[in-house]
Amino acid sequence: MGEISKIAVVGSGAVGGFYGAKIALKYDVSFLMRRDLEAVQAKGLKVESCDGDFELPEAKAFATTDEIGPVDLVLIAIKTTSNDVIANLIPPLLKPDTILVTLQNGLGNEELLHGLFPDQPLMGGLCFVCINRGEPGTIKHLAHGKVEMGEYTDMGVAETVFNLFQECGIHTQLWPDLGLARWRKLVWNVPFNGLSIAAGGIDTQQILANPELFERTKNLMHEIIRSAAAHEFEIDESFVDANIERTQSMGPYQPSSLIDFLAGREVEVESIWGEPLRRSQEKGVETPELERLYHEICDAVANRTN
Structure with missing residues (x-):
């Protein structure tokens, strides 16, 4: 080289x-x-x-x-x-x-x-x-x-x-271990990029301030961690709280997927939500929150386009 x-x-x-x-x-x-x-x-x-x-x-x-x-x-x-x-x-x-x-x-x-x-x-x-x-x-x-x-x-x-x-x-x-780093990033990307769209176009501060969305955020994070473990990538459960604390310091931040969605651009649905869902299913890991969010985003994008 x-x-x-x-x-x-x-x-x-x-x-x-x-x-x-x-x-x-x-x-x-x-x-x-x-x-x-x-x-x-x-x-x-x-x-x-x-x-x-x-x-x-x-x-x-x-x-x-x-x-x-x-x-x-x-x-x-x-x-x-x-x-x-x-x-x-x-x-x-x-x-x-x-x-x-x-x-x-x-x-x-x-x-x-x-x-x-x-x-x-x-x-x-x-x-x-x-x-x-x-x-x-x-x-x-x-x-x-x-x-x-x-x-x-x-x-x-x-x-x-x-x-x-x-x-x-x-x-x-x-x-x-690049694979471990990829799954760790999904612990943040999946809930915050996703819920910002599924909840009607809101920022990270609004997600964390809503009790229902806050609970969904944590559940999604735990599902990603369980799926990562099934792929032999171990992420400590404390990573959930660390991500939430880091996000609180961002203030009213609009994730990139939300910006794309609001601007009428294509959203990275498959790489961020679809592929992790498919890989979870291949390993027999139940991820009901991830599956729900994936379909919500697909519907939101389809309805926006129409």
Whole structure:
């Protein structure tokens, strides 16, 4: 594995734009963009952050990966609802040793990428951050920002990527078991992203303030922990209270799935709720709250579309 110098961000929305911008302060980063393309090409990329605002006045923004060309590291942050385009988006960026890092939500992303690009080093990253997109060319970083990552392949690239993130001021934790890290992230994502939609478009503070939704939140968390255990990923039950306490400190935060839902965009239903439900059923784990929430979200999305 050679030295990393050129990096591409595929999916430069809130998550990809924020972490890509942090890295671009020290490295050559190219951003694949859609909505913000013209704004960033004209005025650069601005990050309004709780840790201090910064700008990339000459951010490299492109409409296609063919324009970017081969790089050393690819950060994949597109919504999982667009995973069907990955097979065509990624190849122009690849060299024999190009590292792929998916920062996507839910389950199944590493399996998909490894199936498409079996010879590439592959890692997964879980982003614990409160972040939204503002006007075109602007990202609003509200709180947190930690990335937990692990290697899916066994090619010895984890330390290299970890050190790069750390060098760029990103609080990063390296996990020897990426699968465990994925299920831990679901303990938060499943209830808060889901109930915010199912309960009619409310934020995390409103969820925790409602006794019924608070109880559902805890039940969903415990179901995910039981399902993880069935897959041999042990998560201590105390993780439930830790997540609730962390969420209380966020204030009235709108999860990313709710923002997508309210904006009429596709919601990552299958990767965040559908796939964990199917994997639970395969192991014979009863998850009635997860199944209920999955159907509520499917109905909400269908009714919104109609």
